[in-house]
Amino acid sequence: VEGKELTAAQKKKLKKKQKEKEKKAAAAGGADETESTAAAAADEAAAAAAGGKKGKPVKESAAVRRMREQLEARQRAEEEARAAEEAARKAAEEEERRLEEEERRKAEEKERKKAAAKAKKEELKRQGKLLTGKAKAEAERLAAIRAKLLADAAEKGLSLDEAAAEDEEAEKKPKKVVYTSKKKGLQRKKSEASEVAAEDEQQQQLEQPAAAAPAAAPEPAAAEKPESEGLDDWEQAADSWEELDKEPEQPAAAAAAQAKEPVSSPKKAAAAAVEEEEEEEESSEEEEEDEDEESVSEEASSEEESSEEESSSYESSDEDEEDSDEERERRIEEAREKRLERLAKARESADKSVLRSPICCILGHVDVGKTKILDNIRRTNVQDGEAGGITQQIGATFVPADAIDKRTAPLRGNRPFDMKLPGLLVIDTPGHESFTNLRARGSGLCDIAVLIVDLMHGLEQQTIESINMLKMRKTPFIIALNKCDRLYGWKSVPDCPIRDAFKRQKDHVMKEFDDRSSQVFLQLNEQGLNVSLYWKNTDPRKYVNVVPTSAITGEGIPDLLQLMVKLTQSMMQDRLTLLSETQATVLEVKTMEGLGTTVDVVLVNGTLKEGDRIVVCGLGGPIVTRIKSLKTPQVLKEMRVKGQLVEHKEVRAAMGVKIVAPGLESAVAGTSLYVMGPDDDEEELKETVMEDMADIFSKVDKSGEGVCVQASTLGSLEALLTFLDSDDVQIPVSGINIGPIHKKDVLRANVMNEKGSKKYAVILAFDIPVSKEARELAVEYNVKIFTADIIYHLFDQFTAYMKQIKSQEQEAARLEAVFPCTLQILPQCVFNKKDPIVVGVDVVEGIAKVGTPLAVPTQAGIELGRIASLELNHKAVDVARAGQSVAMKIEAVTAEQQSRMYGRHFDHNDQLVSKISRESINALKAHFADEMTKDDWRLVVKLKKVWGVQ
Numbered sequence: 001v002e003g004k005e006l007t008a009a010q011k012k013k014l015k016k017k018q019k020e021k022e023k024k025a026a027a028a029g030g031a032d033e034t035e036s037t038a039a040a041a042a043d044e045a046a047a048a049a050a051g052g053k054k055g056k057p058v059k060e061s062a063a064v065r066r067m068r069e070q071l072e073a074r075q076r077a078e079e080e081a082r083a084a085e086e087a088a089r090k091a092a093e094e095e096e097r098r099l100e101e102e103e104r105r106k107a108e109e110k111e112r113k114k115a116a117a118k119a120k121k122e123e124l125k126r127q128g129k130l131l132t133g134k135a136k137a138e139a140e141r142l143a144a145i146r147a148k149l150l151a152d153a154a155e156k157g158l159s160l161d162e163a164a165a166e167d168e169e170a171e172k173k174p175k176k177v178v179y180t181s182k183k184k185g186l187q188r189k190k191s192e193a194s195e196v197a198a199e200d201e202q203q204q205q206l207e208q209p210a211a212a213a214p215a216a217a218p219e220p221a222a223a224e225k226p227e228s229e230g231l232d233d234w235e236q237a238a239d240s241w242e243e244l245d246k247e248p249e250q251p252a253a254a255a256a257a258q259a260k261e262p263v264s265s266p267k268k269a270a271a272a273a274v275e276e277e278e279e280e281e282e283s284s285e286e287e288e289e290d291e292d293e294e295s296v297s298e299e300a301s302s303e304e305e306s307s308e309e310e311s312s313s314y315e316s317s318d319e320d321e322e323d324s325d326e327e328r329e330r331r332i333e334e335a336r337e338k339r340l341e342r343l344a345k346a347r348e349s350a351d352k353s354v355l356r357s358p359i360c361c362i363l364g365h366v367d368v369g370k371t372k373i374l375d376n377i378r379r380t381n382v383q384d385g386e387a388g389g390i391t392q393q394i395g396a397t398f399v400p401a402d403a404i405d406k407r408t409a410p411l412r413g414n415r416p417f418d419m420k421l422p423g424l425l426v427i428d429t430p431g432h433e434s435f436t437n438l439r440a441r442g443s444g445l446c447d448i449a450v451l452i453v454d455l456m457h458g459l460e461q462q463t464i465e466s467i468n469m470l471k472m473r474k475t476p477f478i479i480a481l482n483k484c485d486r487l488y489g490w491k492s493v494p495d496c497p498i499r500d501a502f503k504r505q506k507d508h509v510m511k512e513f514d515d516r517s518s519q520v521f522l523q524l525n526e527q528g529l530n531v532s533l534y535w536k537n538t539d540p541r542k543y544v545n546v547v548p549t550s551a552i553t554g555e556g557i558p559d560l561l562q563l564m565v566k567l568t569q570s571m572m573q574d575r576l577t578l579l580s581e582t583q584a585t586v587l588e589v590k591t592m593e594g595l596g597t598t599v600d601v602v603l604v605n606g607t608l609k610e611g612d613r614i615v616v617c618g619l620g621g622p623i624v625t626r627i628k629s630l631k632t633p634q635v636l637k638e639m640r641v642k643g644q645l646v647e648h649k650e651v652r653a654a655m656g657v658k659i660v661a662p663g664l665e666s667a668v669a670g671t672s673l674y675v676m677g678p679d680d681d682e683e684e685l686k687e688t689v690m691e692d693m694a695d696i697f698s699k700v701d702k703s704g705e706g707v708c709v710q711a712s713t714l715g716s717l718e719a720l721l722t723f724l725d726s727d728d729v730q731i732p733v734s735g736i737n738i739g740p741i742h743k744k745d746v747l748r749a750n751v752m753n754e755k756g757s758k759k760y761a762v763i764l765a766f767d768i769p770v771s772k773e774a775r776e777l778a779v780e781y782n783v784k785i786f787t788a789d790i791i792y793h794l795f796d797q798f799t800a801y802m803k804q805i806k807s808q809e810q811e812a813a814r815l816e817a818v819f820p821c822t823l824q825i826l827p828q829c830v831f832n833k834k835d836p837i838v839v840g841v842d843v844v845e846g847i848a849k850v851g852t853p854l855a856v857p858t859q860a861g862i863e864l865g866r867i868a869s870l871e872l873n874h875k876a877v878d879v880a881r882a883g884q885s886v887a888m889k890i891e892a893v894t895a896e897q898q899s900r901m902y903g904r905h906f907d908h909n910d911q912l913v914s915k916i917s918r919e920s921i922n923a924l925k926a927h928f929a930d931e932m933t934k935d936d937w938r939l940v941v942k943l944k945k946v947w948g949v950q
Contacts (some may be wrong), residue, residue, distance in 0.1 A: 022063055328683060335681030336688065342679070346581045353420075356578040356605060357398070357654040358568040360426045363470070364452035365460035369482045372551035373452065374426055377407070377561070396587060396602055396656030398632070399424045404561050411497040411558040420569050421576070424561075425602065425654045427587075447575060448568055449477035450560065455516050455548070456486055459523040467527050476567065478545050479531060480560055481520065485550040487512050498548050498556035499535060513548070521546075534563055540571075578653060582606030584673040586616060587656075589664065590712075591739060597664045598631075601673055603653045608675065610649050615685040616664065617671035622686035623663055624676075631658040665738075670718070706732030707760050707798075708749045710741060712767040720766060723795060731798075734760070741770040741785065743777050750781040759805040762786065766794055810927045814851060817923035819932075820939040821846035823854070823912040825902075829887070833902035837864060837890040841912065846939045847931075848880040848914075854890060855915040856906045857946050863915060864900050865892040882935070916943050918950065 006014070362370045378397060400423040408417065427446065449470055453463055470477050485492055489509045493501050502510060524531045534545035545563060549556030568576060583605040591597050599616070610630055616623045631645040632655060651657050674685045709724070711717040717736060724731040735748050741763060752761040765787040778785050784801060788794035822844040829840025850870060855863045868891040870877050872884060880886040892898040900906075921940060924932060943949075
């Protein structure tokens with residue numbers, strides 16, 4: 001209809017539609033519908049105006065005009081609302097910027113104050129005048145007390161010359177201050193301060209009266225008395241039960257250095273009180289990191305002051321941390337010097353007539369009768385209870401004096417025996433090659449050793465090793481020539497002295513003994529030892545005593561016991577003097593049913609009491625714990641053997657003791673155990689006890705690739721680690737543990753599978769059980785678990801496994817590894833000229849193996865194929881070495897190789913050479929190095945030039 005005038009019908013229709021829309025809008029009453037209707041009406045009016053013929057406008061109705069006005073009013077209202085909202089937003093942003101600017105200004109001011117405080121503190125620190133809040137509090141309080149005493153003295157007319165001398169002494173006092181441990185407690189500090197005050201008062205009362213006293217003295221005293229009371233009140237407020245665990249930062253002796261500077265005015269006292277509060281918060285926050293910070297904010301009067309105090313506290317903490325390392329080293333060094341000084345004094349003041357039990361160590365090769373001799377002394381049968389009759393752990397047995405007296409009675413003819421020792425502590429040491437650590441630990445402990453030598457076999461490997469170990473440690477020892485009962489025709493007399501037993505033997509028996517003993521003596525002479533039978537020995541200091549014994553029948557055992565007692569109590573009196581200072585060494589760490597983890601300890605000197613605090617070396621760091629109970633085996637029983645243990649409140653040296661205490665799971669055997677006394681510094685003992693730790697960790701491969709090792713005790717674990725680290729084995733260890741194998745141990749070993757080192761996905765378990773879940777998981781993850789009760793069997797299992805793994809790796813690399821060889825064809829032995837080529841050859845150099853690829857370098861390096869088989873003297877072989885003549889079949893691998901023909905492409909004048917490459921050389925080095933000789937490697941170098949291998 002654009003460009004045409006509306007007809008009457010159209011106009012009528014338009015009006016009708018418009019009225020209907022107005023009715024609908026009124027009925028709905030919605031603003032949106034009214035707006036849309038008005039817009040529609042306006043559009044229609046515009047359309048009507050535009051559609052009028054000859055530009056004649058359509059008259060706007062009243063309803064349309066009213067709706068248009070309403071729409072315009074609403075739009076104006078919305079625009080005004082938006083403008084007001086924008087103005088409010090701008091005002092809010094402006095306010096926010098202002099607050100940020102103010103905060104920034106406050107932060108800058110705070111930083112400035114902080115920098116100024118730090119500079120001041122640095123200056124004080126440089127001058128040596130920096131004190132903590134507690135030290136200042138002590139100084140102020142002591143100054144107030146001194147002022148009061150001076151005032152009292154002036155009132156009584158006493159002289160102040162002594163007070164002046166006292167001040168000079170106080171000035172010198174800080175020069176003698178030593179840095180002690182922070183862990184002394186608030187109560188100790190307060191008691192020291194009260195002692196200082198009491199001494200001051202006592203000295204003032206002892207002063208002589210003077211003719212004239214200064215009149216000015218009472219005035220400062222009067223001025224400072226209320227201040228002193230205020231400080232006491234503040235101290236009482238700080239002495240609540242919550243503050244008792246907080247520790248002073250410096251000893252009270254340092255505070256006395258400032259005692260000569262009394263507070264001069266109440267204003268200064270108030271400032272000092274505020275400083276004290278801030279410093280109290282500093283030390284609290286530094287010493288107890290997990291303390292709630294509410295106590296800090298309670299002292300502040302505003303939020304800004306609180307933040308300033310906190311920042312000051314952090315600053316103080318940083319400053320103290322800088323000093324802590326130097327202070328700690330100095331404190332530890334001084335504590336160590338004091339401890340060694342106490343030990344030296346204890347040695348000097350010890351009663352020489354009171355002796356401890358000597359520690360005797362039994363050494364020797366496997367199966368020479370070490371444990372059997374000890375069994376005979378104890379009248380027990382420990383060895384039959386051990387796996388294979390081989391001692392697996394160090395055991396300690398206490399033999400009391402009355403038992404020794406009873407066993408040696410036949411030797412003395414019932415004459416009295418002047419025995420000053422309370423008994424003997426005997427340590428049975430394993431003789432395994434891999435148990436060097438345990439033997440070294442045992443001989444390091446012992447005062448006297450018994451070296452067992454087999455009369456039938458003479459010196460053996462471990463016997464020589466034991467001799468060298470005893471020489472190195474300069475340990476006195478006796479040689480027991482065991483197994484006399486094995487002499488042909490020996491007549492046994494149980495428990496008889498050896499000389500009486502010899503008198504009952506026939507001449508041929510004694511002749512055999514003389515022959516065999518002279519051979520053993522010669523072997524001992526070769527080791528640099530002068531030896532003699534003990535009843536023929538004129539100088540025990542130059543000649544080693546030899547006692548013939550029989551562990552089975554007991555002959556010679558009385559001689560051995562009496563000789564040990566006589567030598568120790570006559571020649572080692574100073575060493576065996578009982579000291580008050582405790583010395584102990586951990587032998588084994590064990591888990592016992594009903595007791596948890598316990599440690600077997602050899603108490604060398606001093607006493608152990610129930611409730612003592614002890615420091616032990618642990619795998620994860622030093623262990624500080626308290627003794628829960630002390631247990632010893634029954635008399636003449638061994639510590640390793642299960643049985644009824646006797647409980648003690650106190651144990652005297654020397655004794656094998658089982659200590660039950662919490663937290664001993666990771667204790668390390670072979671390290672020292674220290675008892676913490678009242679004068680000992682905990683940090684110093686912790687550092688001292690961890691010095692023995694480096695050895696065990698050096699045996700664990702830090703790269704994380706290696707087998708996992710688990711054992712029942714740490715001693716056995718050390719032995720396993722020593723074996724794996726030996727030159728012949730060189731097996732890396734990635735993890736160590738003690739106790740039964742669980743699923744977590746299998747998962748740890750499975751890491752080697754994930755890294756691609758399948759041969760190291762192994763757990764070596766010595767004398768421990770494996771849980772059912774762990775075994776099932778090991779099968780699932782292809783982790784090998786080797787268990788054994790005898791350490792030799794465990795080594796055999798793992799060695800066999802390594803051979804199996806090596807053979808598998810060699811089989812996998814056999815095609816890739818090419819052995820070097822040079823072959824000369826025998827012209828009269830050409831059996832087949834074309835695929836397969838069968839010829840007779842001489843092996844000129846190297847190794848000809850089945851599977852080796854051959855080529856002819858003189859004929860442009862043409863390849864013939866691989867060696868399919870070899871025959872030597874009509875018998876199939878896999879390898880032919882230089883100098884041998886063999887028949888050889890060469891099979892082609894590719895179509896080109898199938899076309900090669902003897903006589904056309906090569907003949908007997910051409911040498912056949914193995915086709916090597918860089919990959920084949922690497923495979924030889926990795927898997928077949930033990931099969932290669934030096935000549936073979938020289939041939940490899942020559943062939944590298946022939947084939948241009950880099």
